[in-house]
Amino acid sequence: MEHFYTIQGEGYHTGKAAYFIRLGGCDIGCHWCDVKESWDANLHPLTDTDWIVQQAEQYPGKAVVVTGGEPLIYNLDYLTSELQKRGIQTFIETSGAYPLSGTWDWICLSPKKFKGPHPSVQPHAGELKVIVFNKSDFAWAEEHAAMVGPNTRLYLQPEWSKADVMMPQIVEYVKSNPKWRISLQTHKFLNIP
Numbered sequence: 001m002e003h004f005y006t007i008q009g010e011g012y013h014t015g016k017a018a019y020f021i022r023l024g025g026c027d028i029g030c031h032w033c034d035v036k037e038s039w040d041a042n043l044h045p046l047t048d049t050d051w052i053v054q055q056a057e058q059y060p061g062k063a064v065v066v067t068g069g070e071p072l073i074y075n076l077d078y079l080t081s082e083l084q085k086r087g088i089q090t091f092i093e094t095s096g097a098y099p100l101s102g103t104w105d106w107i108c109l110s111p112k113k114f115k116g117p118h119p120s121v122q123p124h125a126g127e128l129k130v131i132v133f134n135k136s137d138f139a140w141a142e143e144h145a146a147m148v149g150p151n152t153r154l155y156l157q158p159e160w161s162k163a164d165v166m167m168p169q170i171v172e173y174v175k176s177n178p179k180w181r182i183s184l185q186t187h188k189f190l191n192i193p
Helices: 051-058 077-084 138-144 160-176 188-192
Strands: 002-007 017-024 063-067 089-094 107-108 128-131 153-159 180-182
Touching: 002 051, 002 077, 002 188, 017 051, 063 077, 107 160, 128 138, 128 160, 138 153, 153 160, 160 180
Parallel strands: 017 063, 063 089, 089 107, 107 128, 128 153, 153 180
Antiparallel strands: 002 017
16 A cells, blocks of 8 residues: 555554555454555555565665554565565564464554454564553453463553543553553654654
8 A cells, every 4th residue: 555664653663763564455444543545455556575675675774564454464474584584674563353474573463343363363462552442442452461472562552533531541551550551653743654
């Protein structure tokens, strides 16, 4: 769908320079999605994987974030292999709704209630990032925290349009449950892609 070089704005790698590859196609359908134009893969012509790798090589930040849509609807083995051959770290942001493909240096699992994560993804997650839209999302977060590995970093992130309402609750929750950390969409505060 699109590609761009920017700063990672959320989660564990916040502040890191990275080349983003946003793949078109998603059947999860989160009503609060901020990239709904990514949902219909037919609106985005296929792009040659080798060309994408060549573009990523041009930037000094040697990290690529593959996101979507939902990137795991595609087989990502070749893409990640070619990037890693060139010394580029591979990160993915996924709902985990499909089986894991690709070789990843970091997996950000952000499960959605509309289509839960595939069991092949959970044990490999470097971070679990739960979007908090309402109070019931805290129980959802704990349910998924029990399914990831013991070293997975746990993040609660307010849904952007509900941040004013949910942030005080997230702060209190993290203070009472310090295994969790807060993730913010800093790229939105900085007005960068």
